[in-house]
Amino acid sequence: MSGTTSSRSAVVVGAGIGGLTAALALSRTGWQVTVLERAPELGEVGAGLSIWPRAWRILTDLGVADRLVDGTRPAIQAGLRRPDGRWLAKVRADAAAHTPVMVHRARLHEALVGALAARDGVEVRTGVTVSGLADLDGIDPGGPADLVVAADGIRSRIRNELHQREDVRHAGYTAYRGVTAQPVPGEASSTGGETWGTGVRFGYVPLVDGRTYWFATANRPAGETGGDHHADVTALVGHWHEPIPQLLAATPPSAVIRGDICDLRLPLKRFDHGRVVLLGDAAHATTPNLGQGACAAIEDAAVLAAQLAGHARIESALVAYDRIRRPATQRLVRASRLVGVLGQLQNGAAVTARDAALACVGAVAGLLAR
Secondary structure (H helix, E strand, C coil): CCCCCCCCEEEEECCCHHHHHHHHHHHCCCCEEEEEECCCCCCCCCCEEEECHHHHHHHHHCCCHHHCCCCCCCCCEEEEECCCCCEEEEECCCCHHHCCEEEEHHHHHHHHHHHHHCCCCEEEEECCCCCCHHHHCCCCCCCCCCEEEECCCCCCHHHHHHHCCCCEEEEEEEEEEEECCCCCCCHHHHECEEEECCCEEEEEEECCCCCEEEEEEEECCCCCCCCCHHHHHHHHHCCCCCCHHHHHHCCCHHHCEEEEEEEECCCCCCCEECCEEECCHHHHCCCHHHCCHHHHHHHHHHHHHHHHHHCCCHHHHHHHHHHHHHHHHHHHHHHHHHHHHHHCCCCHHHHHHHHHHHHHHHHHHHHHHC
């Protein structure tokens, strides 16, 4: 049975990728939506993200995809390498239908904001801090919202209030991220993928705007955020195979950001709590090793809107959303955590065994593809 949504109101806490996608998806099914963002202005950090086919279809249905890509995407040779440049595994360059669209995070954010601005019944308020559910009293003069979507990130205060605990876990390594100031010619524009060393990884991929997004990870304790990030990365991987030194040289030092890699320590027992629901990193923050964090939030939003449109009772819709999304996202968290463990190995013998296994798997995959 389909519920009537024309008189329903929702408050979305957090104007990140997940929160904005949820607001857009809900508004398209008749909800009145208020988005609350604690930052004084809307915006995103300077890093790239991957949008895999399932999430891309959702963005297409929401009218966002056309705002992101101009023209066709060139095929690139991607895969996994060692620091000396030897390929351990390759992905076929003509497999574009099964590979992600790489965009700058800020570009996706701007596209979502633009799509929301074109809709009636959506209000975005910045500079609003939500420390708990009690802060939502009086947000709407018409009375309490019918639905609260907690999309307030990995350190979600609403999640902590509902579960009475702090679930954030440091993965044991930190990440440096950068985007070149302009397109980089040569190998950097036609290849991508990751290079795995000993306790250090580097990955890069061309963005749809022609620039290149890259990241590096290194085993570090939590909280070490000072220093010259560009110099740190150069010391770690500046001597690795091309085009890594070229990419670092093409990135302004001020454009390099650093942050500890974290996920949720324990899987939550539920994402729904009456008429409050957790979405995105607030529900299932994952390490970025599979490039699926933003996609998972986008998929959350689509499933949430679909279930609310298909159930007369909001609580029943949220139970269905939890039943669909919680198992899938928790598998993602575990798989990404495992990839991080393998990628950050520091024992020399273990690294040698890992690389041999990856090369074997890559060879078998190549034979199957041919």
